[in-house]
Amino acid sequence: MAARVQRLSQSMLKTLRDDPADAETLSHKLLVRAGYVRRTAAGIWSWLPLGKRVLENVTRIVREEMDAIGGQEVLLPALLPREPYEQSGRYEEYGDLLFRLKDRKGGDYLLGPTHEEIFTQIVKDQCSSYKDLPVIIYQIQIKYRDEARPRSGILRGREFTMKDAYSFDTSDDGLAAAYELHRGAYQRIFQRLGLDYRVVSAVSGAMGGSASEEFLAPAAAGEDTFADCPNCDYAANTEAVTITVPAGDTAGHPPVEELDTPDTPTIETLAAQLGVPASATLKNLLVKVDGEITAVAVPGDREVDLGKLGEHLAPAEVELVTADDFTGRPDLVRGYVGPQGGMAGKAFRYIADPRVAPGTSWITGANKPDTHARNVVCGRDFEVDQYLDIAVVEAGDPCPRCGTGLTLDRAIEIGHIFQLGRKYADTFELDVLGQDGKPVRVTMGSYGVGVTRAVAALAEQTADEQGLCWPREVAPADVHVVAAGKAAQTELALEVSEQLGAAGVRVIVDDRAGVSPGVKFTDAELIGVPTILVVGRGAKDGLVELKDRRTGTREELPVDEAVARLA
Numbered sequence: 001m002a003a004r005v006q007r008l009s010q011s012m013l014k015t016l017r018d019d020p021a022d023a024e025t026l027s028h029k030l031l032v033r034a035g036y037v038r039r040t041a042a043g044i045w046s047w048l049p050l051g052k053r054v055l056e057n058v059t060r061i062v063r064e065e066m067d068a069i070g071g072q073e074v075l076l077p078a079l080l081p082r083e084p085y086e087q088s089g090r091y092e093e094y095g096d097l098l099f100r101l102k103d104r105k106g107g108d109y110l111l112g113p114t115h116e117e118i119f120t121q122i123v124k125d126q127c128s129s130y131k132d133l134p135v136i137i138y139q140i141q142i143k144y145r146d147e148a149r150p151r152s153g154i155l156r157g158r159e160f161t162m163k164d165a166y167s168f169d170t171s172d173d174g175l176a177a178a179y180e181l182h183r184g185a186y187q188r189i190f191q192r193l194g195l196d197y198r199v200v201s202a203v204s205g206a207m208g209g210s211a212s213e214e215f216l217a218p219a220a221a222g223e224d225t226f227a228d229c230p231n232c233d234y235a236a237n238t239e240a241v242t243i244t245v246p247a248g249d250t251a252g253h254p255p256v257e258e259l260d261t262p263d264t265p266t267i268e269t270l271a272a273q274l275g276v277p278a279s280a281t282l283k284n285l286l287v288k289v290d291g292e293i294t295a296v297a298v299p300g301d302r303e304v305d306l307g308k309l310g311e312h313l314a315p316a317e318v319e320l321v322t323a324d325d326f327t328g329r330p331d332l333v334r335g336y337v338g339p340q341g342g343m344a345g346k347a348f349r350y351i352a353d354p355r356v357a358p359g360t361s362w363i364t365g366a367n368k369p370d371t372h373a374r375n376v377v378c379g380r381d382f383e384v385d386q387y388l389d390i391a392v393v394e395a396g397d398p399c400p401r402c403g404t405g406l407t408l409d410r411a412i413e414i415g416h417i418f419q420l421g422r423k424y425a426d427t428f429e430l431d432v433l434g435q436d437g438k439p440v441r442v443t444m445g446s447y448g449v450g451v452t453r454a455v456a457a458l459a460e461q462t463a464d465e466q467g468l469c470w471p472r473e474v475a476p477a478d479v480h481v482v483a484a485g486k487a488a489q490t491e492l493a494l495e496v497s498e499q500l501g502a503a504g505v506r507v508i509v510d511d512r513a514g515v516s517p518g519v520k521f522t523d524a525e526l527i528g529v530p531t532i533l534v535v536g537r538g539a540k541d542g543l544v545e546l547k548d549r550r551t552g553t554r555e556e557l558p559v560d561e562a563v564a565r566l567a
């Protein structure tokens with residue numbers, strides 16, 4: 001099938017010699033300089049012709065691999081009503097991360113950050129019997145998150161494209177099978193994209209559910225750190241690493257004051273014990289769920305709304321503990337559930353750990369119980385909101401599986417898979433009729449790929465000093481033909497390009513008049529198509545030069561041979 005020949009003389013393309021002033025990462029600099037993307041607002045990007053092609057190539061690979069595991073593509077709205085997110089608790093939990101808006105009648109809407117709620121509702125509407133399951137549905141769609149720090153270009157957008165898939169099963173085995181299918185599909189996707197990646201254990205945290213793994217692309221620009229064991233196959237996001245806390249001196253540290261609660265307290269009985277109305281907003285409060293403290297109200301900083309708690313938690317699970325002041329009380333604070341899974345930092349997990357002596361080598365958590373950062377004192381070294389910047393484990397810490405010293409590396413989170421279980425099915429009472437005629441509660445998985453982020457991750461991993469350097473399957477073209485300057489050279493370059501195009505080779509041809517050969521060569525390197533074909537001085541003898549963008553290897557050969565080799 002004939003492929004497209006793009007003539008730069010007729011294209012909208014402006015490359016830049018200098019890095020954009022605000023750019024910190026390589027992908028940000030190069031994607032802007034090479035004319036792939038332009039910033040429209042902080043964290044909001046326009047995709048220009050070259051960028052759009054790369055994005056389409058990535059999208060196609062993701063779609064093919066999702067279809068191959070039986071995924072059915074749908075498209076849900078990005079503009080969503082408040083109610084389902086209110087029902088799941090995430091309208092609150094997401095906090096400032098959520099873009100909220102009102103319609104002309106004053107109704108509340110949001111721009112979808114992820115779609116568990118809506119997919120659950122769709123399946124509730126569409127599936128009524130066990131015979132309708134299992135099902136995998138997915139979309140490739142724009143998501144919105146009002147990220148606190150939308151640095152790094154398209155690596156962290158406030159508007160970005162995600163492939164989000166959801167599996168629905170009647171049994172835990174079914175969910176495990178769907179999870180494995182996605183794991184395999186993701187490995188094939190990232191392999192085909194040409195990404196260097198690792199699969200690591202992750203925290204499922206505020207998404208809910210149990211098993212969770214991330215796909216990380218090692219890169220200096222990454223905002224995640226993962227621990228890797230050189231001896232066994234252990235690899236985990238540092239947020240999910242567990243390290244044993246050495247016993248400390250607890251002398252002089254008053255224990256947490258616990259309220260005398262009935263065995264199965266309700267919000268009302270708890271409120272009564274505290275001497276406040278059930279709808280009160282409290283400070284200086286810890287909330288325990290299943291014996292673990294899951295919410296905290298730091299004096300002057302955080303508040304717990306009792307009424308809201310009542311909506312989201314079975315009252316029997318809730319037990320309240322008061323603590324006067326957390327400042328200077330590191331002994332009260334160890335584990336933490338923080339902004340993750342897109343959460344904006346509203347859910348905190350603080351666990352009293354009397355073994356840790358304050359001021360000493362003190363270890364506290366990040367994102368998960370038993371997840372720790374060293375040498376930190378709450379209130380002295382950080383505010384709650386800065387918490388995610390704290391390194392969690394150190395290089396050389398013992399591998400939890402085999403004891404070997406761990407290595408730490410930076411990486412970009414390109415995918416994340418979760419076994420959600422019944423969290424959303426419970427919220428929306430998603431049941432189907434089972435084989436025995438009785439209703440069965442459905443169990444779910446959710447699976448995300450950062451499609452726009454994958455473009456940036458690839459750029460990060462493959463670029464060199466000259467510019468971008470795409471793997472062939474995602475490159476905006478296969479061959480970049482440079483007509484060095486003279487009219488005869490341009491004529492031959494166009495002829496060669498047409499021949500290649502007819503043979504199904506995707507071509508960019510730089511036939512711009514009045515642009516120096518030097519600029520054309522620099523642009524070709526910057527744009528990063530895998531093969532550069534130069535029609536220059538040798539053209540009069542029927543010779544062209546083939547250059548491999550990655551290795552820099554050049555070879556002069558007759559036109560016909562060059563075309564035959566590339567076709």
Ligand code: ATP
Pocket residue numbers: 114145147154155156157158159160161162223340341342343413414415416448449450451452453
């Ligand atoms: P991060 O930790 O980088 O904030 P996340 O854990 O909040 O990401 P998920 O909720 O797991 O993200 O979403 C699934 C995937 O969507 C992520 O693995 C990532 O590839 C992508 N993604 C998330 N946030 C962004 C963003 N702001 N810009 C671009 N891609 C994103």
Ligand code: MG
Pocket residue numbers: 341413416
């Ligand atoms: Mg994630």
Ligand code: MG
Pocket residue numbers: 340341413
């Ligand atoms: Mg994450």
Ligand code: MG
Pocket residue numbers: 340341342343
């Ligand atoms: Mg996030």
